[in-house]
Amino acid sequence: MILDGKAPTGKIQDSWDDHRFASLKLVNPANKRKYKVLVVGTGLAGASAAATLAELGYQVEAFCYQDSPRRAHSIAAQGGINAAKAYPNDGDSIYRLFYDTIKGGDFRAREADVWRLAQVSNNIIDQCVAQGVPFARDYAGYLDNRSFGGAQVSRTFYARGQTGQQLLLGAYSALSRQIGLGTVKMFPRTEMLDLVVVDGEAKAITVRDLVTGEVRTHVGDAVVLATGGYVNVFYLSTNAMGCSVTAIWKAHKKGAYLANPCYTQIHPTCIPQAGDYQSKLTLMSESLRNDGRIWVPKKKEDCGKAPGDIPEADRDYYLERKYPSYGNLAPRDIASRAAKEQCDEGRGVGPGGRGVYLDFSASIERLGEGTIRERYGNLFEMYERITDENAYKRPMRIYPAPHYSMGGLWVDYNLQSNIPGLFVLGEANFSVHGANRLGASALMQGLADGYFVIPYTIANYLAQTKPGKVTADDPECRKSIADVQAERKQLLGINGKKTVSEFMREVGVLMWNNVGMARSQQSLTDTLQKLPGIREEFWQNVKVSGSGDELNQQLENAGRTADFIEFAELLCRDALHREESCGGHFRVEHQYPDGEAMRDDANFTYSAAWQWKGTGQTPELHKEPLKFDNVHLAVRSYK
Amino acid sequence: MSATEHGTMNLKLIVWRQSGPDKPGRFETYDAKNITPHHSFLEMLDVVNEDLIKAGKDPIAFDHDCREGICGACSAVVNGVPHGGQERTTLCQLHMRKFKDGDAIYLEPWRARAFPILRDLIVDRTALDRLVQAAGFVSCHTGGVADGNAILIGKPEADYAMDAAECIGCGACVAACPNGAAMLFAGAKVAQLAELPQGQVEAPQRVAAMVKAMSDNDFGNCTNHYECEGACPKGVKVKFIARLNREFTKALFQETLGTISTNRGTSKE
Numbered sequence: 001m002i003l004d005g006k007a008p009t010g011k012i013q014d015s016w017d018d019h020r021f022a023s024l025k026l027v028n029p030a031n032k033r034k035y036k037v038l039v040v041g042t043g044l045a046g047a048s049a050a051a052t053l054a055e056l057g058y059q060v061e062a063f064c065y066q067d068s069p070r071r072a073h074s075i076a077a078q079g080g081i082n083a084a085k086a087y088p089n090d091g092d093s094i095y096r097l098f099y100d101t102i103k104g105g106d107f108r109a110r111e112a113d114v115w116r117l118a119q120v121s122n123n124i125i126d127q128c129v130a131q132g133v134p135f136a137r138d139y140a141g142y143l144d145n146r147s148f149g150g151a152q153v154s155r156t157f158y159a160r161g162q163t164g165q166q167l168l169l170g171a172y173s174a175l176s177r178q179i180g181l182g183t184v185k186m187f188p189r190t191e192m193l194d195l196v197v198v199d200g201e202a203k204a205i206t207v208r209d210l211v212t213g214e215v216r217t218h219v220g221d222a223v224v225l226a227t228g229g230y231v232n233v234f235y236l237s238t239n240a241m242g243c244s245v246t247a248i249w250k251a252h253k254k255g256a257y258l259a260n261p262c263y264t265q266i267h268p269t270c271i272p273q274a275g276d277y278q279s280k281l282t283l284m285s286e287s288l289r290n291d292g293r294i295w296v297p298k299k300k301e302d303c304g305k306a307p308g309d310i311p312e313a314d315r316d317y318y319l320e321r322k323y324p325s326y327g328n329l330a331p332r333d334i335a336s337r338a339a340k341e342q343c344d345e346g347r348g349v350g351p352g353g354r355g356v357y358l359d360f361s362a363s364i365e366r367l368g369e370g371t372i373r374e375r376y377g378n379l380f381e382m383y384e385r386i387t388d389e390n391a392y393k394r395p396m397r398i399y400p401a402p403h404y405s406m407g408g409l410w411v412d413y414n415l416q417s418n419i420p421g422l423f424v425l426g427e428a429n430f431s432v433h434g435a436n437r438l439g440a441s442a443l444m445q446g447l448a449d450g451y452f453v454i455p456y457t458i459a460n461y462l463a464q465t466k467p468g469k470v471t472a473d474d475p476e477c478r479k480s481i482a483d484v485q486a487e488r489k490q491l492l493g494i495n496g497k498k499t500v501s502e503f504m505r506e507v508g509v510l511m512w513n514n515v516g517m518a519r520s521q522q523s524l525t526d527t528l529q530k531l532p533g534i535r536e537e538f539w540q541n542v543k544v545s546g547s548g549d550e551l552n553q554q555l556e557n558a559g560r561t562a563d564f565i566e567f568a569e570l571l572c573r574d575a576l577h578r579e580e581s582c583g584g585h586f587r588v589e590h591q592y593p594d595g596e597a598m599r600d601d602a603n604f605t606y607s608a609a610w611q612w613k614g615t616g617q618t619p620e621l622h623k624e625p626l627k628f629d630n631v632h633l634a635v636r637s638y639k
Numbered sequence: 640m641s642a643t644e645h646g647t648m649n650l651k652l653i654v655w656r657q658s659g660p661d662k663p664g665r666f667e668t669y670d671a672k673n674i675t676p677h678h679s680f681l682e683m684l685d686v687v688n689e690d691l692i693k694a695g696k697d698p699i700a701f702d703h704d705c706r707e708g709i710c711g712a713c714s715a716v717v718n719g720v721p722h723g724g725q726e727r728t729t730l731c732q733l734h735m736r737k738f739k740d741g742d743a744i745y746l747e748p749w750r751a752r753a754f755p756i757l758r759d760l761i762v763d764r765t766a767l768d769r770l771v772q773a774a775g776f777v778s779c780h781t782g783g784v785a786d787g788n789a790i791l792i793g794k795p796e797a798d799y800a801m802d803a804a805e806c807i808g809c810g811a812c813v814a815a816c817p818n819g820a821a822m823l824f825a826g827a828k829v830a831q832l833a834e835l836p837q838g839q840v841e842a843p844q845r846v847a848a849m850v851k852a853m854s855d856n857d858f859g860n861c862t863n864h865y866e867c868e869g870a871c872p873k874g875v876k877v878k879f880i881a882r883l884n885r886e887f888t889k890a891l892f893q894e895t896l897g898t899i900s901t902n903r904g905t906s907k908e
Contacts, residue, residue: 066712067702067761071705071711075709076709085787125787126784126787127782130779131776131837172771174776240706241704241705277682278682279682279685279706282706283707451782452781452782543692545695551659551700551757551761554692
């Protein structure tokens with residue numbers, strides 16, 4: 001089937017404004033309170049959506065698996081948020097942010113969605129300032145900016161190294177205000193385990209109370225998923241321990257198409273893995289690349305030496321050498337692959353030769369240690385706590401790690417999935433980042449979707465539906481509860497020999513080695529052969545103790561792991577079918593002689609949306625062709 | 640023997656186990672074997688839990704998520720100190736190089752009247768959310784706000800607000816306080832928003848509502864022990880408690896003069 005993204009046609013500059021006026025219906029203020037919206041996830045996208053919808057007058061119920069909405073993983077974003085304010089007078093514009101994002105995504109995103117993102121980016125900054133987000137300021141009191149990868153302008157707003165935290169606390173404060181007013185009912189420690197579709201429309205979710213174990217259904221008029229990304233399918237990633245594919249996977253199994261799952265982002269600057277016991281990797285903000293220079297020893301025999309003993313002439317500043325115009329600020333996919341290439345050639349440093357240096361000595365000499373401390377102090381502290389090394393004295397060691405998923409549930413221009421009434425926001429959808437996301441764009445997208453897009457687009461759906469169509473005693477709701485309970489019971493009844501984390505590690509290692517930074521037909525075919533075996537073994541041999549009627553973290557992890565194992569197959573299948581390299585998807589068969597990614601625009605200028613056909617069955621591929629009327633499809637060069 | 644770069648440690652854990660909110664609890668002793676100095680504290684607990692699961696026992700339940708010191712989920716009292724006592728460090732960022740072979744480590748949940756125990760080391764911290772729900776915000780709605788640069792904020796004021804906003808809401812301050820007070824948590828929010836022009840409009844109502852919410856939610860009062868600052872993994876300073884007290888006194892004074900009402904929704908007469 002050919003999918004229609006329903007993007008507005010006409011001049012792109014006017015597309016969002018025209019669409020809001022001409023195409024989107026409104027719900028009368030007095031009628032809004034008759035509709036209930038269920039918002040799952042309380043990160044930037046979910047919290048901002050829940051708060052804004054409640055302000056408008058809708059009844060909102062919000063859900064998160066954490067003990068507080070303030071803890072969603074948006075909080076860990078460090079570096080900043082982009083906006084096309086052009087405050088520094090350096091040539092930025094909405095058009096340039098739009099262009100950079102399309103190009104950064106390797107020409108695999110829908111133009112109109114990206115334009116809208118660039119357009120509302122400026123409103124986001126204003127909104128956050130109004131909430132009291134303490135953005136960095138200069139001495140005159142104006143907002144300060146810094147640079148991020150893939151851009152030649154300074155458009156990134158920041159709050160020390162904790163921008164995600166501060167933006168999330170802003171959205172959380174707006175959400176809290178609505179909870180206090182009684183317009184949002186908040187359900188923390190509650191995990192969504194099923195989507196209920198009645199007569200083809202999303203009308204309810206089935207959740208498990210993580211404290212009491214109670215499984216119940218919440219019914220509404222529309223469902224909004226803002227449940228984040230899925231890179232915990234890899235071992236290890238920078239995601240929080242609780243981040244999972246479960247919510248979108250359950251929706252997928254109820255008919256929602258999952259698009260471009262093979263577009264996964266490997267972040268170039270993470271602290272390298274130190275041992276097998278490790279539970280996660282920690283990111284060092286991309287903003288460090290403003291003042292840090294990346295290098296490896298030119299000679300393999302120097303790799304074991306202390307970095308200070310390697311003379312300048314024997315260092316290879318490979319990003320500056322290969323990409324002179326962007327240098328250390330080359331986009332993430334390119335910087336990650338370049339680091340892997342150096343390490344594969346045997347010039348990596350640190351344990352296992354899996355690391356490159358990120359060196360601040362030149363900046364410290366130029367600006368003084370005080371300035372560097374002011375800009376990145378908390379990151380240097382974090383680095384020292386984890387590695388026991390002082391990065392003011394010795395270069396940091398960094399290595400790429402899975403960080404973000406550009407793929408996600410397919411949505412149209414209104415952020416509605418192919419199931420009417422199911423809307424998907426933020427990292428959970430596939431929309432604006434194409435095959436690679438630029439730094440400081442995830443925060444921008446989450447808040448754009450939640451504050452400034454969904455309030456308009458959801459009204460269009462609600463205006464055409466009768467409130468309260470479905471009630472909790474609907475057979476579909478009862479069936480959903482029974483299914484979720486049966487799955488819990490099955491997990492608890494296996495009583496096998498292998499722990500949940502052993503299974504997760506097995507799948508994660510397989511995925512990282514074969515489907516991580518580089519993929520080949522061979523590695524993908526091998527993985528697709530192995531995964532069904534792991535899935536079958538899981539359901540026969542996993543060990544989950546305790547009961548379902550209590551707080552049981554093993555049971556929570558078991559459910560998430562089961563979903564990751566199934567999802568991994570889809571990721572591989574998508575990667576195998578996409579016979580090209582683009583952005584975060586690198587197929588070794590498709591590269592230029594210099595190792596750069598080779599796209600195949602003639603055959604793959606489309607988004608791949610997959611339809612679930614059953615466990616172990618081949619999913620059906622639907623294509624949404626991508627049209628580029630406002631940018632020229634070019635080879636993506638940062639040289 | 641102290642831990643060396645390559646040496647591993649064997650430790651004894653004495654852990655509070657409690658199967659549910661109203662169930663009796665007790666200390667249980669476990670071995671943590673072959674722990675390297677590079678294990679984080681929670682990774683050490685992962686090792687112990689894997690052993691427990693394989694032995695058919697219930698693993699130790701503990702809150703954790705980001706494991707990079709920012710989400711504020713992890714929370715346990717280690718040898719009597721919330722987060723284990725390394726300066727400006729959450730439990731997930733505490734590494735085992737701070738311990739030595741043979742150490743006995745006591746692990747308890749946050750202890751405070753406002754934080755009922757849910758299971759083992761997990762407590763219910765929604766009381767902190769209720770403080771924010773009472774007034775820890777600027778009452779702006781989405782849309783229709785001024786340009787970000789229309790509100791000038793001096794760098795010192797922005798830095799002061801950011802220092803207060805560092806709080807991750809973990810609740811260590813409450814757990815460390817002999818009175819179970821949330822004054823550092825509330826003070827940080829009051830100070831952040833009172834320092835910024837955007838937050839000043841509602842400053843008196845905010846502080847009044849948050850002080851009331853603290854007593855409504857079973858938090859104690861501040862008697863200047865400064866334990867909160869010592870335990871705070873983000874280095875939030877007690878000067879923000881002083882700021883809360885000043886803002887509160889100012890609000891009372893203004894109310895007495897009749898220039899404001901601290902009741903939300905009541906207009907100035």
